[in-house]
Amino acid sequence: MLIIHKFGGTSVGSAERLAAAADIVLAAEHQPVVVVSAMSKVTNQLIAGARAAAEGRDTIYREIKAALLARHLAVVDALLTRSRARLDVGGFVEDRLHELEQLYRSIAVLGEVTVRGLDAVAAFGEQLSAHILAATLRERGARAEALSATELIVTDDAFGAAHPLPGPTRERLQARVKPLVERGAIPVITGYIAATEAGVTTTLGRSGSDFTAALVGAGLDADEVWIWSDVDGILTADPSLVPEARTLPELSYSEAADLAYYGAEVLHPKTVGPVVAAGIPLRLRNSFNPQHPGTLVVKSPRPDRERLPAIISTTGLTLLAVGSRDDAWHLALTARALHCLSAASVDVPMFSQSFSEHTLNLVLREQDQAHALKTLQGEFAGLSADNFALGVKEKVATVSVVGVPGWNDKGIVSHTFAALGQHGTRVIAVAQAATEHNVSFCIPEEQVGDTVRFLHQELGLGVAS
Ligand code: ASP
Ligand code: MG
DSSP states (O other), X not given: OEEEEEEXXXXXXXXXXXXXXXXXXXXXXXXXXXXXXXSTTHHHHHHHHHHHHHTTXXXXXXXXXXXXXXXXXXXXXXXXXXXXXXXXXXXXXXXXXXXXXXXXXXXXXXXXXOHHHHHHHHTHHHHHHHHHHHHHHHHTTOOEEEEOGGGTOEEOSOTTSOXXXXXXXXXXXXXXXXXXXXTTOEEEEESSEEEETTOOEEEOOTTTHHHHHHHXXXXXXXXXXXXXXXXXXXXXXXXXXXXXXXXXXXXXXXHHHHHHHTTOTTOXXXXXXXXXXXXXXXXXXXXXXXXXXXXEEESSOOTTSOOOOEEXXXXXXXXXXXXXXXXTOOHHHHHHHHHHHHHTTOOOSEEEEETTTTEEEEEEEGGGHHHHHHHHHHHTTTSOTTTEEEEXXXXXXXXXXXXXXXXXXXXXHHHHHHHHHHHTOOOOEEEEOSSTTEEEEEEEGGGHHHHHHHHHHHTTOSSOO
């Protein structure tokens, strides 16, 4: 049995978590291949450093580099006791972060950062975590080897979210990873990052490590792909909001993709592609609770499995309004706003157009807010100031209720809105109600906990049926 184990950022977020990840890999009763994310928050910091450099904020990017160096070296110190390994890996960390600082400096000199430059910067996190995890496994007696996916996953040059080329990728995985596996060694592959045929570093898009795991699984004809995160698979609600949330035991690929589309963080929609094509089962498991079986995602689930709807909530979002004070705001301007944000790599998880208020409401991640404001200001610099309005309205959350046909005769949508009305939740925007099974809406962030708990109860998920 060949199984791909992918560890997300929180599963390798500290020395303790890296040690737990190593335990999981070493306890495996099959041949493991590891794919690893950067330590939690590292990719965000790397990107923030690049933006700071482009804006000439030198102290910020230097501080980011220093913090990354301190955090990774502390982990190396805690995990690697053999002086040789400690020196080697510590040296590797120092060299990479020195390189990062040089990259930041050239961005500062240019005064701008391209998407290609952002990929080069964002790639550092996984290089560090993969080397540290491989060394930790070696320290415990395994033959583990860190491999950079820039040598394995071949993509086009759509920087920021490059598309893998399946043929060359499979060839390289077969040529470079297969022999290691056959010798019983444990490859530890960097998630998220890749390279063009010419060798220029790309990334597969944010949260791309799951995609890497799926590509590696397909390219090596793995038996299963296990995605280790910090939750017990796909749940009926976020367990930090609803402690009694239950795990969906078994789903089909398309049901899982649906949930991911609505923002379930456990799985990225693109991820499913390579495993679906190859018919490889996926397991979503919790590295903080490795005894739990998690959620199994397969081509044909057992007909008698338990079917439950899921409530997916996302916080850390901000609502931005852009428009005009009179009725001059029109659809072409909306298109321009969305286009300039997309070109600036700002993701817009939800938006709504209010024709009566002449505004476009944009739901963005808080970390993108400053960059988005700047981008929109630049785009609409030509509009007269007393006509153009741009502002941050409030902190918001999005909530989606995704049902499965056959769960309940009563439509999820009407059921959900009845519950919201009863609870007094202020619904700011409704974004999806494409079928009677799904609905998404945007609410004030401070109402998210109460609302999700209430909905969970109202939809009958609070007690085991
Ligand atoms: N480190 C990357 C990110 O934060 C990829 C991943 O974690 O999957 O987006
Ligand atoms: Mg992830």
